[in-house]
Amino acid sequence: MSSIVSISNLSKTYEGGFQALKNVSLDIQRGEILALLGPNGAGKTTLISIICGIVNPSQGTVSVDGCDIIKDYRLTRERIGLVPQELTLGAFESVWDTFCFSRGLFGKKPNPQYLEQLLKDLSLWEKRNEMIMNLSGGMKRRVLIGKALAHEPMILFLDEPTAGVDVELRKDMWAQVERLRKAGVTIILTTHYIEEAEAIADRVGVINQGELLVVDDKLALMHKLGKRQLMIELESSIGSMPEALAGFKLEIGTEGDQLTYTYDPHKANTGIDELLKALTGAGLVIKDLHSVKTSLEEIFVNLVKANGRSAA
């Protein structure tokens, strides 16, 4: 696989002295969807802004499609489209005009057919002559996406595209992302909705306090770091943990009739057999049993927690 964006040892210290990125290295593969996860202030927007040319890096290099983002900025920037996190749009221009502006700004000659199709894909064609200030928030978000796509980029950065967007529109957006991926566009998105990353990303990167904690294939990550939980429902509730079960990592549910056992499915001995024997030995009657995988969300929360502890 060839990487389309290659980041090496990137650091950023803002003027005030705050270090927002610490020695980040990352290769983004051609045609993939990469989700960047991280809590508020982790450095996601900073990372994207450097690649797009809005913020100057303090250290390190980034190359896009083999070109350096500073020396060959014209070549790298015309390949990139950016949908910013904030709704930053002019108020007094029409949707059509702002699309034409974006296309021209990125050095492409006018192409009304392409822009018409783009507006239709984003369900904005009816609104093309409307002033931007007369659009709803969700429509403005789509205008931003359209502006980023107006020059037919091969890499698209989406910085929290679904913040403040309803479920319906979010689905539309992911359908659009899927279409773009099919057309060969590489997509990098940041999000706080982990289900989203879980649903559409190929790979997931986790950033916290300016450090890239992991980047991995989504499934591999869930496989490697994922735990399984065995949920045990009891016939009758228990007040406290019986002596015989003290050796197991068990949690009692609030009702007292459910026990949760967390284990690592990749270990040779998961401990389930011993646990079940111990349960019967303690005289507890099992009503139901089922196991669940931990979600990406829990993996993420654990990673960030562990990082916070080691940093503190």
Place this chain on the structure above:
Amino acid sequence: MNIHAIRVIYKYEMKRAFKTIAQSFASPVISTVLYFVVFGTAIGSRIDAIDNVSYGLFIVPGLVMLTVLSQSLANASFGIYFPRFTGQIYEVLSAPVSFVEIVTGYVGAAATKSFLIALIILATASFFVEMRIDHPFLMLAFLILTCISFSLFGFIIGLWASDFEKLQIIPLLVITPLVFLGGTFYTIEMLPPVWQTISLFNPVVYLVSGFRWSFFEVSDVSVGLSLSMVLLFLLICLLIIGWMFKTGYRLKQ
């Protein structure tokens, strides 16, 4: 060279002017008419002709300069300050455009607007006085150079300003006094000697004087000196802009 980018920035800025046509073009016309009624006709009828030029006619070049300076500063500074303020500037920063192209688009549009306004004022003035332009090409050269250099200066202010107050402060506190004391409505010969000397430190004197010479060959300082001063000012603005370009001043963190 990203010609398309220059084209869309220029078009965007021009469109902004025509959308607020009353503010952009009507207000300079109205204030010119007012100046003529007050200074040209009411007061001017009691003032002697200066070097055989009637007072009404004498103030025409000064009025044009007054408006061109303030409009160039206002248009160019607002044009770049506003997208910085709203955050829209992200798009220009992430686009494959050089600083020279950005400046050409924004400053070119601001200078064009000032130039159009100057023409409108000259046309309006010709309703009040019998217009006389001895050196039309030199007049145009002065006008265009002034439009460009003060639009550049406005662009610098728009980049430097970190809030709306700073955006207004230089035009109000520096430019307006310099323009009024710069021989817009009088020749500096009318001043006491001390003030004549002080006036020579006012760059606007050279602008107005040279511009006025191209109309009726009446000037406070020699035309050659005036032209050199305008070119010097243009050069200084270009150097500052060049430095801003190199350092990414106020545009990039």
